[in-house]
Amino acid sequence: MFSYPPIDEQILDLIRSRDEFIVLGHISPDGDCLSSQMAMNSLLLKMGKTVHMANAGPFDRSEISHLRADFLSHIDKELYDRSPIAVVVDCSSPERLGHLAQEIEGLVTIIFDHHSSGELFGTHRYIVHRSVSTTLIIMQLYKALDVEISQEIAEHLFFGFATDSGFFRFINAYRGETLRLAAELVDLGVSPNTMADRMTGGKSLGYVKYLGKLIDRSESHFDGRLMVSSSCLSDRDAFITTDKPSDSLYAMLLSVQGVEVVLFFKELEGGKTEVGFRSSHQSTIDVGALAERFGGGGHKKAAGATVQNDIKVVRQQLIDAVGELLSE
Numbered sequence: 352m353f354s355y356p357p358i359d360e361q362i363l364d365l366i367r368s369r370d371e372f373i374v375l376g377h378i379s380p381d382g383d384c385l386s387s388q389m390a391m392n393s394l395l396l397k398m399g400k401t402v403h404m405a406n407a408g409p410f411d412r413s414e415i416s417h418l419r420a421d422f423l424s425h426i427d428k429e430l431y432d433r434s435p436i437a438v439v440v441d442c443s444s445p446e447r448l449g450h451l452a453q454e455i456e457g458l459v460t461i462i463f464d465h466h467s468s469g470e471l472f473g474t475h476r477y478i479v480h481r482s483v484s485t486t487l488i489i490m491q492l493y494k495a496l497d498v499e500i501s502q503e504i505a506e507h508l509f510f511g512f513a514t515d516s517g518f519f520r521f522i523n524a525y526r527g528e529t530l531r532l533a534a535e536l537v538d539l540g541v542s543p544n545t546m547a548d549r550m551t552g553g554k555s556l557g558y559v560k561y562l563g564k565l566i567d568r569s570e571s572h573f574d575g576r577l578m579v580s581s582s583c584l585s586d587r588d589a590f591i592t593t594d595k596p597s598d599s600l601y602a603m604l605l606s607v608q609g610v611e612v613v614l615f616f617k618e619l620e621g622g623k624t625e626v627g628f629r630s631s632h633q634s635t636i637d638v639g640a641l642a643e644r645f646g647g648g649g650h651k652k653a654a655g656a657t658v659q660n661d662i663k664v665v666r667q668q669l670i671d672a673v674g675e676l677l678s679e
């Protein structure tokens with residue numbers, strides 16, 4: 352049985368006693384990151400604090416573009432000079448804050464995170480690797496500070512949990528506490544049905560066709576133990592590609608018999624390549640550690656990296672690296 356460790360009194364005292372906060376999350380924010388930022392923002396507002404949310408973005412994915420105006424993209428000198436507390440959520444290293452890392456340097460910084468790889472940073476940390484999402488960590492903070500969770504906040508907490516758990520699919524045995532926390536949120540008025548629609552719906556037909564193309568392009572290596580797909584720059588003209596090829600691409604490729612690892616390569620402007628990593632439930636391969644070797648990070652079963660190199664080179668290097676891991 353797992354239970355969340357208590358939150359350091361020093362962290363709780365800082366939150367209780369200080370007046371102004373900036374809540375930050377990682378670049379290319381996902382559902383867990385944005386929901387954690389919004390739930391943290393609401394917690395601090397309920398405690399009567401002055402709060403700013405900041406994120407380096409981009410906010411170009413259609414499902415999050417409406418949120419752009421709620422987040423600062425820079426910390427100006429006037430704000431910095433008031434010495435607010437920086438609260439960083441769902442972010443495992445300063446680089447993942449983008450340019451905001453430099454802009455909060457020197458501030459008291461509290462980290463709330465669940466990533467298994469990365470770099471310890473900040474002045475105070477509450478990191479729970481076994482938490483399926485950062486939002487469930489923020490939920491512990493609501494409880495520790497005895498702040499009421501409204502239906503709207505419960506929806507943020509559930510949404511982050513839903514995105515990072517693949518809607519309950521990535522939860523292991525003896526992790527009943529995760530389901531009990533989800534049940535508490537449902538009793539606070541969250542509809543899992545509505546959340547599922549919000550998570551997977553609202554896509555354009557162009558996006559679905561793009562997914563189809565990526566599935567069509569997928570290839571298997573090492574007797575089907577590795578599945579690879581990729582997206583090139585010219586896909587931008589043919590499809591809607593600003594939305595991430597979500598969980599559904601990985602789910603399709605992971606459903607192939609015998610697959611252990613899935614790699615997805617996306618060619619970016621300026622000769623850069625974004626890589627998405629997933630490993631199957633049965634596999635012992637830690638893709639977070641593999642992504643870290645390429646300058647990225649994440650979790651054992653889901654990770655990412657952005658590499659400053661041509662897609663063909665990165666692709667071959669990673670196929671070789673997975674081949675080595677599979678033969679160990």
Ligand code: AMP
Binds near residue numbers: 628654657
């Ligand atoms: P994604 O494939 O973008 O859904 O990311 C899967 C997991 O890897 C998430 O937990 C991300 O936070 C993490 N991740 C993605 N890209 C990076 C990166 N460049 N560096 C560190 N962690 C990453």
Ligand code: MN
Binds near residue numbers: 377381
């Ligand atoms: Mn995230």
Ligand code: MN
Binds near residue numbers: 383384441484515
């Ligand atoms: Mn997360």
